[in-house]
Amino acid sequence: xxxxxxxxxxxxxxxxxxxxxxCDPISGHDNLYWYRRVMGKEIKFxxxxxxxxxxxESGMPNNRFLAERxxxxxxxxxxxxxxxxxxxxxxxxxxxxxxTSGYNEQFFGPGTRLTxx
Amino acid sequence: xxxxxQNSPSLSVQEGRISILNCDYTNSMFDYFLWYKKYPAEGPxxxxxISSIKDKNEDGRFTVFLNKSAKHLSLHIVPSQPGDSxxxxxxxxxxxxYGQNFVFGPGTRLSxxP
Numbered sequence: 001x002x003x004x005x006x007x008x009x010x011x012x013x014x015x016x017x018x019x020x021x022x023c024d025p026i027s028g029h030d031n032l033y034w035y036r037r038v039m040g041k042e043i044k045f046x047x048x049x050x051x052x053x054x055x056x057e058s059g060m061p062n063n064r065f066l067a068e069r070x071x072x073x074x075x076x077x078x079x080x081x082x083x084x085x086x087x088x089x090x091x092x093x094x095x096x097x098x099x100t101s102g103y104n105e106q107f108f109g110p111g112t113r114l115t116x117x
Numbered sequence: 118x119x120x121x122x123q124n125s126p127s128l129s130v131q132e133g134r135i136s137i138l139n140c141d142y143t144n145s146m147f148d149y150f151l152w153y154k155k156y157p158a159e160g161p162x163x164x165x166x167i168s169s170i171k172d173k174n175e176d177g178r179f180t181v182f183l184n185k186s187a188k189h190l191s192l193h194i195v196p197s198q199p200g201d202s203x204x205x206x207x208x209x210x211x212x213x214x215y216g217q218n219f220v221f222g223p224g225t226r227l228s229x230x231p
Binding site: 004006033035041042043044045048056059091093104105106107108109110111 | 159
């Protein structure tokens with residue numbers, strides 16, 4: 001079974017440009033999460049989708065970040081316009097419905113390393 | 118304010134000995150805890166978890182201990198192997214209506230020396 005995949009693996013852009021990150025969760029996982037790790041610090045929650053709906057977006061830093069999950073499958077995270085402080089590694093994770101499966105484990109993708117110059 | 122703390126940024130252990138990684142949390146609503154291991158250029162991978170109704174969970178060489186009164190958990194790896202060298206993240210969550218959002222600690226880099 002394929003794991004969580006993310007594209008691209010690396011992205012280098014200039015300040016003010018736009019970047020779109022993509023995440024493909026494990027098939028059948030309703031829950032999809034975006035996290036960010038900046039400067040080697042802790043991994044911080046950004047937002048959580050249940051199917052196509054945003055369940056919790058309390059971690060989104062500002063309105064330059066837009067996440068979508070049309071159709072409840074893959075998700076995109078767009079940063080527009082990018083700023084220097086947006087540099088970091090963006091992780092996507094997915095999980096089954098914990099209430100029916102009993103599992104709470106989140107499976108992480110390899111991350112997208114974003115560098116804003 | 119950091120809700121999940123890992124006060125040791127790094128730890129070195131001799132191969133074959135025990136590695137003990139510590140984690141403290143401040144939010145008393147947390148009821149589920151996990152440890153993730155991360156190699157360079159890879160995403161975190163799940164290692165072991167524990168729910169707040171237990172105080173110990175064991176899986177092979179890995180054991181997680183939870184002390185709710187102290188808001189402290191620890192991961193024991195015994196015996197430690199060079200392949201265990203990685204960054205270990207402690208994560209915690211509080212069950213909400215649907216799904217769980219994890220709060221991660223800053224990580225501890227474990228080096229197992231041959």
